[in-house]
Amino acid sequence: MESIKGFVPEGVEDINSLEFGMxxxxxxxxxxxxxxxxxxxxxxxxxxxxxxxxxxxxxIDKEEMFKLIDRNGRILVLRPDVTIPxxxxxLSSYKEKKEALKFSYSTSVYRMQSIENGGKxxxxxxxVEFLGEEGVDSDAExxxxxxxxxxxxxxxxxxxxxxxxxxFKCLLDETKLLNSEINEIKKYIEAKNFTGLEFYIHxxxxxxxxxxxxxxxxxxxxNVDRVIERAKELSLNENMKKAVDNLGKxxxxxxxxxxxxxxxxxxxxxxxxxxxxxxVFKGYVNGYGREVLGGGxxxxxxxxxxxxxxxxGFGINIDAxxxxxxxxxxxxxxxxxxxxxIIYETDKRKDAIRIASLLRDAGYSVDTRKLKGNExxxxxxxxxxxxxxxxxxxxxxxxxxxxxxxxxxxxxxGKMV
Numbered sequence: 557m558e559s560i561k562g563f564v565p566e567g568v569e570d571i572n573s574l575e576f577g578m579x580x581x582x583x584x585x586x587x588x589x590x591x592x593x594x595x596x597x598x599x600x601x602x603x604x605x606x607x608x609x610x611x612x613x614x615x616i617d618k619e620e621m622f623k624l625i626d627r628n629g630r631i632l633v634l635r636p637d638v639t640i641p642x643x644x645x646x647l648s649s650y651k652e653k654k655e656a657l658k659f660s661y662s663t664s665v666y667r668m669q670s671i672e673n674g675g676k677x678x679x680x681x682x683x684v685e686f687l688g689e690e691g692v693d694s695d696a697e698x699x700x701x702x703x704x705x706x707x708x709x710x711x712x713x714x715x716x717x718x719x720x721x722x723x724f725k726c727l728l729d730e731t732k733l734l735n736s737e738i739n740e741i742k743k744y745i746e747a748k749n750f751t752g753l754e755f756y757i758h759x760x761x762x763x764x765x766x767x768x769x770x771x772x773x774x775x776x777x778x779n780v781d782r783v784i785e786r787a788k789e790l791s792l793n794e795n796m797k798k799a800v801d802n803l804g805k806x807x808x809x810x811x812x813x814x815x816x817x818x819x820x821x822x823x824x825x826x827x828x829x830x831x832x833x834x835x836v837f838k839g840y841v842n843g844y845g846r847e848v849l850g851g852g853x854x855x856x857x858x859x860x861x862x863x864x865x866x867x868x869g870f871g872i873n874i875d876a877x878x879x880x881x882x883x884x885x886x887x888x889x890x891x892x893x894x895x896x897x898i899i900y901e902t903d904k905r906k907d908a909i910r911i912a913s914l915l916r917d918a919g920y921s922v923d924t925r926k927l928k929g930n931e932x933x934x935x936x937x938x939x940x941x942x943x944x945x946x947x948x949x950x951x952x953x954x955x956x957x958x959x960x961x962x963x964x965x966x967x968x969x970g971k972m973v
Contacts, residue, residue: 567669567677578878578887579680583662585708586682586872593701595660595684600641602664606631612640612860620667622677634666638681639869643857646687650865656689662874676875683851683871690866692802695835695853696809698868702839702849703815705872710886713842716818718780719825720803721832721852723787724773726795730766741770742826748774765792776823780807783821799834806835831857835868844880848873895920897937899927904943911941914966 564570571579587597603624610618622634635641638661646657662682669676684701686694699716706714724745728738737760744753753774757767769790776783776790784804791797803821810816825836836852851870858865881887896915900908905926912922923937927944934940942948947965949957957968 565677569676575878577892578881579874581888582709582874582877582881583680583682586705586874587660587662589701589704589708590660590682590684593658593684593697595658595701597660597662598642598645599661599663600635600638600645603632603634604641606633608644609633609636609640612857616667620669622666622668635663636665636667638663638665638683638871639685639854640857642685643687643854643865643867644861646685647858647861647863647865650688651863654688656694657687658684659687660684679876680874681871682874683869685867685869687867688865689868690855692805692809695806695868696813698851698870699806699810699819699835699837700813700815702837702851702870702872703818705849706839706841709877709881711841711880711884713884714818714840715820716837716839717777717820717822717825718803718806718835718837719822720799720834721826721829721836722834723796723799723803723823724826725829726793726799727766727769729795730792731762733760733762742829745770745773745824746827748777748824750774773826774824776821778820780804780816780819780821783823787823802834837870839872841880841884843883844876846876848876848880893936893938894923895937896922896939896941897934898922898924898941898943899934900924900943901927907943907947911943911966 590597606621606623609616609621616636621636624632624634626632642659642661646659649655649657660683662680664678665681666678682705684698686698699718702716733741740756741753743749744756750771754771757770762770769792772786772790776787780803784800784807787800788797791800807816807819807821810819822838825838828836831854832852833855834853837850838847839849840847849870849872851868853866853868855864855866857867878887896912898908898912908924912924915922927942939949939951942950949965
């Protein structure tokens with residue numbers, strides 16, 4: 557049997573320093589956007605009780621969770637979702653004060669996704685959750701933060717598709733479809749498979765007016781005003797009309813922000829209607845075939861705990877963002893050099909330590925190494941300090957200066973830093 561010691565499990569990867577640096581820079585920029593809107597960063601446990609996710613109708617298939625057993629025989633899971641733990645965490649504070657909470661996060665998420673479909677078992681997700689707040693203003697703010705996050709990453713050519721989960725949900729009120737039938741319909745709508753949807757719908761016993769609306773859902777996509785107008789015409793009850801009106805109000809707020817050019821309407825976003833209660837949206841960037849972010853309103857999430865806490869939020873897949881940035885040539889893949897490399901002879905170690913400390917205190921990155929041969933072939937430094945009988949300093953252009961001793965060099969260094 558072939559040894560697996562030299563490999564990593566399927567769906568995970570080692571991250572080299574260059575890749576880590578890119579991710580770190582992206583996360584830092586996105587976190588700056590979150591902070592500018594008053595969101596405070598938090599962190600929930602890496603593993604939680606399985607029941608936390610099993611008892612709530614979320615967006616995660618229970619089969620996709622990584623499960624563990626603790627010493628007492630209780631089932632735990634590696635964090636498969638961020639929103640549910642944050643809602644649990646925020647609920648105690650909300651119950652006490654009834655004040656809205658703004659939380660942000662950047663953390664790893666673990667799911668047994670299909671590797672063939674580009675899924676990763678572990679990926680980094682950043683996002684915000686606006687807990688305890690109703691209304692179109694909070695929904696619009698979440699979308700604006702998503703837009704600003706993409707702009708911060710350097711994207712200009714992207715779209716945010718906005719929909720309304722309750723539109724489809726209220727349409728289903730006109731039917732007596734089984735859950736299995738609803739799930740099949742959702743698959744065809746999400747894939748915008750008109751032919752498959754038509755073939756399947758005609759095999760079901762549904763009112764002709766309902767069939768007409770369902771068959772129209774994949775095409776309710778594009779210009780927001782036109783989609784809203786058409787969706788109103790197709791509405792079969794007042795709640796469907798209210799859903800469309802709500803989407804229109806959110807869009808009006810987005811226009812006040814000046815971000816309408818990034819927005820398209822899509823009433824075919826129906827995959828998680830048991831989780832989302834109103835606004836639902838997805839973000840796509842040019843040249844990248846999958847969504848890079850998604851979110852919406854989830855007012856009923858905490859009802860499992862006997863408490864109503866209206867909430868809205870979104871998550872952005874950092875791994876997907878990095879891939880999309882590479883496709884759009886937005887990644888700075890240049891190797892980041894260390895500011896100073898100090899190479900010293902053994903009897904000059906104390907001088908090397910002193911000089912390195914001064915440079916580090918001044919904010920520079922410094923690597924110290926004992927001289928093993930000669931100073932040639934040393935790469936990855938903006939400047940090299942060689943400490944032998946004299947002290948030599950050179951830069952990438954190979955310009956050299958020489959100093960008689962440590963005191964003279966430190967005096968000169970003070971002027972340089």
